[in-house]
Amino acid sequence: MSSTNIKRKIGDIYTEAARTGRPVFSFEFFPPKNEKGEAQLYATLEELRAHHPDFVSVTYGAGGSTRDRTLEWVRAIQDRFGMLAMAHYTCIGSSRVDVEKMLSDLYSAGIRNIMSLRGDMPADNPDYQPPADGFFYANELIAFIRETRPDFCLGGACYPEKHQEAPSPDVDLRNLKRKVDAGAEFLVSQLFFLNERYFDFVKRCRDIGIEVPIVPGIMPITNFKQIERFTTMAGCEMPGGLVKELGKVAEDKEALQRISLEFSIKQCRELLDGGAPGIHFYTLNQSYATMHILDALR
Numbered sequence: 001m002s003s004t005n006i007k008r009k010i011g012d013i014y015t016e017a018a019r020t021g022r023p024v025f026s027f028e029f030f031p032p033k034n035e036k037g038e039a040q041l042y043a044t045l046e047e048l049r050a051h052h053p054d055f056v057s058v059t060y061g062a063g064g065s066t067r068d069r070t071l072e073w074v075r076a077i078q079d080r081f082g083m084l085a086m087a088h089y090t091c092i093g094s095s096r097v098d099v100e101k102m103l104s105d106l107y108s109a110g111i112r113n114i115m116s117l118r119g120d121m122p123a124d125n126p127d128y129q130p131p132a133d134g135f136f137y138a139n140e141l142i143a144f145i146r147e148t149r150p151d152f153c154l155g156g157a158c159y160p161e162k163h164q165e166a167p168s169p170d171v172d173l174r175n176l177k178r179k180v181d182a183g184a185e186f187l188v189s190q191l192f193f194l195n196e197r198y199f200d201f202v203k204r205c206r207d208i209g210i211e212v213p214i215v216p217g218i219m220p221i222t223n224f225k226q227i228e229r230f231t232t233m234a235g236c237e238m239p240g241g242l243v244k245e246l247g248k249v250a251e252d253k254e255a256l257q258r259i260s261l262e263f264s265i266k267q268c269r270e271l272l273d274g275g276a277p278g279i280h281f282y283t284l285n286q287s288y289a290t291m292h293i294l295d296a297l298r
């Protein structure tokens, strides 16, 4: 057991770091599905621990499919690796009783930070309606937790290039404001590759009174096939020049990694120089890219 204060609030970390101008670095993991994945994540945690993240986070599977594993990994990361860990939680499909049970379990495990999300609409049920006593949007979940369990520090998700369901950037932004007004203390962004999109988004947020830290989420490219997934699923635009360059070396893993890392390092540097409060790395449970980018930044 390490001496890390696992009950520290992430909102306070951003506030304190802002005072000294220090960037906050955080890593995101997902709960592995099998033994091979578990071994991989243990190895990654071992390596990344040496890079002293301010906190790490563990995602929550669609429809609660990883409920117990998310909880177990957050605990393991705190207890065995001594890192402050935040649990993601999606409320879609959950009744109020389910939410209350999860909050109690998180609290009992010493977890005080929750990335509070709605989650994706079920692909097989476009007319989904939440249980009568459930929550539809993240702002409703956040308001409920804030009211009933004020001991938790809550983060929320944001989308510099607009959430895919939102009819317009302005509507999405107004919905984001509801989330912050309900009690989200910091926001972590969807991955993106064009920094101007982030800076423009932050400006628009500030203009409508969203004052909380807006943390860029960065995912280094590790293979060419990911690119299509980024652009279709995450709805983010990729710089044409980068796609072209990567396309030329699509089959050459080393060259692809080199170009991708150079791009990510430059992207993160620009973000931090431009005032971003830190970087949240979508690690995909791999350590190599995150370690290299961090080394270059520090």
Ligand SMILES: Cc1cc2nc3c(=O)[nH]c(=O)nc-3n(C[C@H](O)[C@H](O)[C@H](O)COP(=O)(O)OP(=O)(O)OC[C@H]3O[C@@H](n4cnc5c(N)ncnc54)[C@H](O)[C@@H]3O)c2cc1C
Residues within 6 Å of the ligand: 058, 059, 060, 061, 062, 063, 088, 089, 090, 115, 116, 117, 118, 119, 120, 121, 136, 137, 138, 139, 156, 157, 158, 163, 164, 165, 166, 171, 172, 173, 175, 176, 178, 179, 188, 189, 190, 191, 217
């Ligand atoms: C940092 C980050 C972490 C994530 N982690 C996970 C994870 O662990 N597990 C997982 O399954 N998914 C995760 N996701 C994906 C996320 O669940 C999806 O993007 C989901 O579709 C939206 O969740 P949300 O919390 O942003 O929803 P919301 O904030 O509720 O927004 C969803 C949509 O509804 C609109 N909206 C919001 N509030 C209202 C309102 N009051 N009235 C009308 N419209 C409204 C918004 O404009 C948006 O279009 C993550 C995303 C990010 C950026």
